[in-house]
Amino acid sequence: MTAYIIRRFIQALAVLIIASAVVFLVMNLLPGDPIRIYFSSSALGRATPEQIALWRHEFGLDRPLIVQYVDWVSHVFRGDLGDSIMKGEKVSTLIARRLPITIYLGLPAFLMSLIFGITAGVLSAIKRGRPLDTGVTVFANLGICAPIFWVGIVMIYLFALYLGWLPTCGYTSPFEDFWLSTRQIIMPVFCLSMFDMAATARQTRSAMLEVTRQDYIRTAWAKGLRERTVIIRHALKNSLIPVIAYQGMCISDILGVSVIIETVFNIPGMGRLSVESIFNHDYAVIQGIILIIAIIVTMANLLVDLSYGWLDPRVRYE
Numbered sequence: 647m648t649a650y651i652i653r654r655f656i657q658a659l660a661v662l663i664i665a666s667a668v669v670f671l672v673m674n675l676l677p678g679d680p681i682r683i684y685f686s687s688s689a690l691g692r693a694t695p696e697q698i699a700l701w702r703h704e705f706g707l708d709r710p711l712i713v714q715y716v717d718w719v720s721h722v723f724r725g726d727l728g729d730s731i732m733k734g735e736k737v738s739t740l741i742a743r744r745l746p747i748t749i750y751l752g753l754p755a756f757l758m759s760l761i762f763g764i765t766a767g768v769l770s771a772i773k774r775g776r777p778l779d780t781g782v783t784v785f786a787n788l789g790i791c792a793p794i795f796w797v798g799i800v801m802i803y804l805f806a807l808y809l810g811w812l813p814t815c816g817y818t819s820p821f822e823d824f825w826l827s828t829r830q831i832i833m834p835v836f837c838l839s840m841f842d843m844a845a846t847a848r849q850t851r852s853a854m855l856e857v858t859r860q861d862y863i864r865t866a867w868a869k870g871l872r873e874r875t876v877i878i879r880h881a882l883k884n885s886l887i888p889v890i891a892y893q894g895m896c897i898s899d900i901l902g903v904s905v906i907i908e909t910v911f912n913i914p915g916m917g918r919l920s921v922e923s924i925f926n927h928d929y930a931v932i933q934g935i936i937l938i939i940a941i942i943v944t945m946a947n948l949l950v951d952l953s954y955g956w957l958d959p960r961v962r963y964e
Contacts (some may be wrong), residue, residue, distance in 0.1 A: 654951065658944040661938065663719075669936045670715050670721040673929050694825040718933065727937070728930030731924075737934040740854045740919060745938065747817060748915035751831055755838035761894060764889060767850025768882060773856065782847055784952055786830070789844025794837050798910040801833045815912040834911045838903055842896040849892050851883035860884075901939050 709717075718728060725736035770782035806814040813830050820827040857863065858881055904917035912918075916935055923931035940959045 727934035744916040759839040759842035763846025766847040771854035786844040857885040894950040
C-alpha cells in the first residue's frame with residue numbers, strides 16, 4: 647500500500663510538471679505582448695520602445711523560454727507563483743481571493759451530482775422499463791447533450807427575468823448575506839452539476855443492471871433478503887467502482903465548466919479570473935491557476951484510486 651501511494655505521488659508530480667510545461671509553452675506562443683496590452687489598457691497611454699523593453703526586463707520576458715520556465719518552477723517550489731502583470735499583485739494573493747468562491751460553487755455542485763446522480767441511477771435500474779426509468783433516461787440524455795452556457799441563459803430568462811424568483815447574476819459572500827448568497831448560487835450550481843449528474847445517473851444505472859444479473863444477487867433474493875438489503879448491501883456497493891472512478895473526472899469537469907458559468911453569471915471566481923488573464927496574456931496568473939487545478943484533480947484521482955480497496959476487498963495494491 648505504501649509503495650503504491652509513493653508511486654502515485656511520483657506519477658502525480660510528473661503530471662504536474664508536464665502540465666505546467668505545456669501551459670507555459672502555449673501561453674508564450676500565443677500572439678500578442680502582455681506588456682503592450684498592459685500599456686494600451688492603462689492610463690499610461692502609448693509607451694516608448696525603451697519603456698516596453700524596461701518592463702519586459704522587469705518581468706523577465708526578455709530571457710529564453712527555458713530560462714523563464716526553470717526560474718518559475720524554482721519560485722513555485724518556494725511558494726511563490728509570481729506577479730500579475732495586469733493587476734500588480736501576487737498571483738498567490740489573487741488565487742487565494744478567488745479560489746474560495748469557486749469552491750463555494752463547485753463543492754455543492756459535486757455533492758449534488760454525486761448524491762442525486764447515484765440515487766436516480768439506482769431507482770432507474772430498479773424500475774427498469776417503467777415511467778420512472780424513462781424519465782431518468784430522458785433527463786440524463788438532455789443533461790449530457792444540452793450546452794451548459796445555453797442552459798444558464800435559459801435559466802436566467804425563466805427564473806430571474808420572467809418569474810423573478812432569483813437574482814440574474816452576481817456574487818455575495820454567505821458571511822455578508824446568507825439568504826441572498828444562497829439565492830445567487832442556485833442557478834450556477836445547477837448548471838455546474840447538470841452534466842455530471844446526468845452522466846453519473848447513466849453510469850450508475852448501467853453498473854446496477856450489470857451487477858443485478860450476477861449469481862450472488864440471485865442467491866440473495868433466493869435467501870429471502872429484503873429488497874433494501876439486497877440493493878444497498880450487495881448490489882450498490884459492488885456497482886460503485888465505475889461510478890466512483892468517474893467522480894475524479896467530475897471534479898475536473900466542474901472546474902472546467904466554472905470558466906463558462908462564472909462568466910455567464912458574473913461571478914468573480916477563479917474561472918472568470920482565468921478568462922480575464924488569457925485575454926490579457928497574464929502568463930503568471932494562468933500558470934498559477936492551471937497548477938492549482940492540476941493539483942486538485944490529481945489529488946482527487948489519487949483518493950478515488952485508494953477508495954477501490956474499501957469498495958471491493960478483492961482489490962489489492964501491490
